[in-house]
Amino acid sequence: MPINVKKARDETPGATNVLHFNNAGASLMPTPVLKKVMNHLRLESEIGGYEAADKCAEAIENVYKSISKLLNCNTKEVAVIENATRAWDMAFYSIPFQKGDRILTAQAEYASNYISYLQVSKRTGVEVEVVPNDECGQISIEVLEKAIDKHVKLIAITHVPTNGGLVNPAKKVGEIAKARNILYLLDACQSVGQMPIDVQEIGCDMLSATGRKYLRGPRGTGFLYVRENLLNLLETPFLDLHAARWTSINKYEIRPDARRFENWECNIAAKLGLGRAVEYAMEWKLDHIYARIQHLAADLRKKLKNIKNVTVMDLGKEQCGIITFMITGQDPVTTQRSLHEKKINISVSIAEYSRLDMDARGIDALLRASVHYYNTEEEVERFCEAIEILS
Ligand SMILES: Cc1ncc(COP(=O)(O)O)c(C=O)c1O
Numbered sequence: 380m381p382i383n384v385k386k387a388r389d390e391t392p393g394a395t396n397v398l399h400f401n402n403a404g405a406s407l408m409p410t411p412v413l414k415k416v417m418n419h420l421r422l423e424s425e426i427g428g429y430e431a432a433d434k435c436a437e438a439i440e441n442v443y444k445s446i447s448k449l450l451n452c453n454t455k456e457v458a459v460i461e462n463a464t465r466a467w468d469m470a471f472y473s474i475p476f477q478k479g480d481r482i483l484t485a486q487a488e489y490a491s492n493y494i495s496y497l498q499v500s501k502r503t504g505v506e507v508e509v510v511p512n513d514e515c516g517q518i519s520i521e522v523l524e525k526a527i528d529k530h531v532k533l534i535a536i537t538h539v540p541t542n543g544g545l546v547n548p549a550k551k552v553g554e555i556a557k558a559r560n561i562l563y564l565l566d567a568c569q570s571v572g573q574m575p576i577d578v579q580e581i582g583c584d585m586l587s588a589t590g591r592k593y594l595r596g597p598r599g600t601g602f603l604y605v606r607e608n609l610l611n612l613l614e615t616p617f618l619d620l621h622a623a624r625w626t627s628i629n630k631y632e633i634r635p636d637a638r639r640f641e642n643w644e645c646n647i648a649a650k651l652g653l654g655r656a657v658e659y660a661m662e663w664k665l666d667h668i669y670a671r672i673q674h675l676a677a678d679l680r681k682k683l684k685n686i687k688n689v690t691v692m693d694l695g696k697e698q699c700g701i702i703t704f705m706i707t708g709q710d711p712v713t714t715q716r717s718l719h720e721k722k723i724n725i726s727v728s729i730a731e732y733s734r735l736d737m738d739a740r741g742i743d744a745l746l747r748a749s750v751h752y753y754n755t756e757e758e759v760e761r762f763c764e765a766i767e768i769l770s
Pocket of ligand 1: 537
């Protein structure tokens, strides 16, 4: 395994305090990211917030360069936004929908995205259609292909859903979107940082991501990618003096780059921390990160399946570092609390986060354990022992 786990853990102060299987909630921040954030906050306190930003102007620009390297895009195509939801919103609400347009999405769609479809549908009369899963539990490419007609304005899917362990076939969806010249928005909130993401390869036009999950960045950070040739076609829902220039009393000019989706005031320390987190992930190499995550996840799935009363609920042909399961007759929140008392962190996914999928499977709530490359085989073992005692 190319990942030096000892080094990874030495650089993760939290790893000695907790068994952290809540990386899809928020990963433990590594020391270089923490230092970057703290140093900037200190500088702000010493010389002033605006002055500190001026002093770090080049470093702030480098955040965009790092993100564009991570995604294989141009720096002009990147906006840094406070979280994945708002990043996704800025792209989605910029699309000029008209009555009769169709939006195609998938069964695993995230709550916030679906709520936005419903709102826009109510406002404009667009139709929202859910492409069913194939027999593996991922979006059916066959049905998607058949569903396309000239009214489809947008294909928008979640790459790695909040629950279910699956990785949707984003690239295959991209091929269809490209061939039919349809806008393609990918919610990559839980895949960025976990696996290599190349927007050229995937073929998406817009992609949203967060900093705190698999990228191990600070909370309150996220970003949006928008393909350059689309920028002028997307009228952002909000403008301010950063997104546009007030050129004369009755005129304004929107920025030509993706920063038209940003607003002026932001948490500079967190932004710098995000940039460091992106560089840090690239130093480990995304394919190495994903290989180790998949190794640990496969180990955990296998061990959980051997525990009496435990059912692993994951879907998909390709499965990632998110493992969802249930313990017969146990309330997931009670289990989560019991584990927390043993310094074991996991999360609970409730139906409301992903209602299309959870309702279809008749599930109210699931336990969600999410592993990262700095976790160990020994932690997997210890976690399963704790589950065995509780089950
Ligand atoms: C699939 C998916 N999309 C979007 C989000 C929202 O991300 P954020 O909290 O950064 O807005 C989440 C959060 O859990 C998610 O799981």
